[in-house]
Amino acid sequence: MNKLLIGLVAVITLAAWTTKTQGYKVGDKVDSFSLKGVDNKMHAMEDYADAKGYIIIFTCNHCPYSVAYEDRIIALNNKYAPLNYPVIAINPNDPDLYPSDNFKNMKIRAKEKGFTFPYLMDEGQHVYPKFGATKTPHVFLLDANKVVQYIGAIDNSTDASGVTKKYLENAVDALRNGKKPNPNYTKAIGCSIKTKK
Amino acid sequence: MKYLILMAFLAVRLSAPKQVPVFTEFQPFQQAHLENLHPDTTYIYNFWATWCRPCIAELPYFEKFNEKHKDEPYKMVLVSLDFEDKVETAVKPFMERKNIKSDVVVLADGKASEWIDKIDSSWSGAIPATLVAKGDRRLFFEKSYETYDALTSDLLKIDKNE
Numbered sequence: 084m085n086k087l088l089i090g091l092v093a094v095i096t097l098a099a100w101t102t103k104t105q106g107y108k109v110g111d112k113v114d115s116f117s118l119k120g121v122d123n124k125m126h127a128m129e130d131y132a133d134a135k136g137y138i139i140i141f142t143c144n145h146c147p148y149s150v151a152y153e154d155r156i157i158a159l160n161n162k163y164a165p166l167n168y169p170v171i172a173i174n175p176n177d178p179d180l181y182p183s184d185n186f187k188n189m190k191i192r193a194k195e196k197g198f199t200f201p202y203l204m205d206e207g208q209h210v211y212p213k214f215g216a217t218k219t220p221h222v223f224l225l226d227a228n229k230v231v232q233y234i235g236a237i238d239n240s241t242d243a244s245g246v247t248k249k250y251l252e253n254a255v256d257a258l259r260n261g262k263k264p265n266p267n268y269t270k271a272i273g274c275s276i277k278t279k280k
Numbered sequence: 281m282k283y284l285i286l287m288a289f290l291a292v293r294l295s296a297p298k299q300v301p302v303f304t305e306f307q308p309f310q311q312a313h314l315e316n317l318h319p320d321t322t323y324i325y326n327f328w329a330t331w332c333r334p335c336i337a338e339l340p341y342f343e344k345f346n347e348k349h350k351d352e353p354y355k356m357v358l359v360s361l362d363f364e365d366k367v368e369t370a371v372k373p374f375m376e377r378k379n380i381k382s383d384v385v386v387l388a389d390g391k392a393s394e395w396i397d398k399i400d401s402s403w404s405g406a407i408p409a410t411l412v413a414k415g416d417r418r419l420f421f422e423k424s425y426e427t428y429d430a431l432t433s434d435l436l437k438i439d440k441n442e
Contacts, residue, residue, distance in 0.1 A: 147331050147363065181333070217422075218406035236405075241363070241390035250393070270396040272361055274332060275406035275424070 106215010109267045113139075113229045116210045118173065118203035121186075121193040126171065126201045128229060135167040136232070136258055137225040138251070141216040143174045144192045145183040146274035149219045151241050153196050156220075159237070159251065160200040168255050170200040175211035175219065178204075180277045208278055218273030224254050224264070232258055235269035298375065302367055302386040306395035309387050313357060314398075314413070321353040322438055323413040327387075327399075329361045330370045334424035335408040339378070341431040346382045356382040361407060364388035412438045 107113060117127040128137050140156055142149040160170035178185035186204050193202045205211050214223055224233035233254035240246040254264030303309035317323055326342050328335035339358070346356040358380070362371050367386050375384055389395060396405050400420035403409055412419040412435055419438050425431040 145331075147329075151363075217404040236393050239391050239393045241392070245390055247391075248393075269393045270403070270405045272392040272396070272405045272407065275334060275408070275422075277334065 106213065107223065107231045107234075109231050109234060111231050113223075113225055113231060114213060115229075116213075118205060118210065119186075120201040120203045121190045121198070122201070126203055128171070128225075131167070131169055133167050134169060135227045136255065137229070138163060138168055138170045138255065139214070139223040139225065140170060140172045140237075141175050141211055141214070141219050141221040141223075141276070142172050143176050143181070143184045143219045143274070144188050145176070145181045146219045148241060148271070148273050151243070152220050152237055155237055155243060157196065157199055162252075163255055164200065166255075166259065168258075172198070172200055172202045173205050173210060174202065175205045175208060175216055175276045177208060177277055177279050179279060211276060216276060218271075218275050220271070220273060222251055224251065224258070226258055233264040233267045235266075236271035239269075241272070298380075298384070300367060300372060300375070300384050300386060302364060302388055304364060304388050306387070306389045306391075306398065309359075309385070309389070310395075310398065313359075313385070317413060317415075318353070319415045321355050321414070322435075323411075324354065324356045324435060325359050325399075325411040325413070326356075327359050327361060327407045327409045327411075329407060330366065330374045331362070332407050338408060338425040338431065339380070341425055341428040343380065343382055344428055345432060345435060358382050358384045360384060360386045362386055362388070363390075410434070414438045 115127060115129060117125050120126045128134065138159060142152070142156065156170060156172065164170065174184055174189055176184040182188070189202055189204060220237060222235060222237055223231055226232050233251065235250060237251045238246045239248040239250065250266065250269045254267065257264040313325065328339065330336070342356060342358065346354070360371050364386070371384070371386055392405060396403050399411055400418065402420055403422055406422060408424045410421045417438055421434050
């Protein structure tokens, strides 16, 4: 009887927890998506036949936190795309609310900075809610099976010179060595993603 | 004598330009603002930044609340997360332009992954966000406010059992 009760409480607690928190958790498999990039082409994870994982980064033009990380995101892709862990950047914002995040300005920014990775527009804002992204930048590292292995920050310092913990790189390196990232969840300040009412 | 001290205090308060303390590390901010709180005072911390549009949009509601409750035990602190090099070029000019009356501090500790949970474990790190503290009670709202009533309703929850 006691066991049954404990089991019941656990199920109820779990149900309450899953309904409260939205979006993918570590261990969840991610659905496919296809979004238009600044090269005017559609991009999907399936485009990468040899991928051993995917570094999905929700980012944008207008947010100073995103801008502070641009060079680091480029460096990440340059380091990890050749190792079959490509960066896929997605702008989740509604361009009507932030004109600097519209498709034209995404193209301009990608060109200015020389983005070496796809920079995609979450047209209609359907993809970011599935991930449960709440801000930019917000990172989701997936393994070869598109299962989430790490969620959170790129590193532990907005100011690049102050970085002492490279969370994302450590997580990718863990996957490359057949290990689970630790930590697999970190937090950072970011610009909240805006949706039209 | 007491009266004189009060007068002097008021004079200083009225004439001095608004100070903007800058915390480049979380711990001193925590000590100054989150510890040893007066048990009967409601503390309201709004996390914002000059570049954050929804933050700017809701600031007038916080200002209005602060003004309305200025003679009551409320303490409002607008915690700017602007970068340290923007204090003089963005934060202070903004405060002057908007005539911000509430206290403003800048929390410029870039190692946020190490302090976000110390504000509230439910916080994803997105701004705007608001922490309400009274005694041992804490309420945290990771959202933006579209109306003054919506803000008031949340802020006053600290005195209710909900």
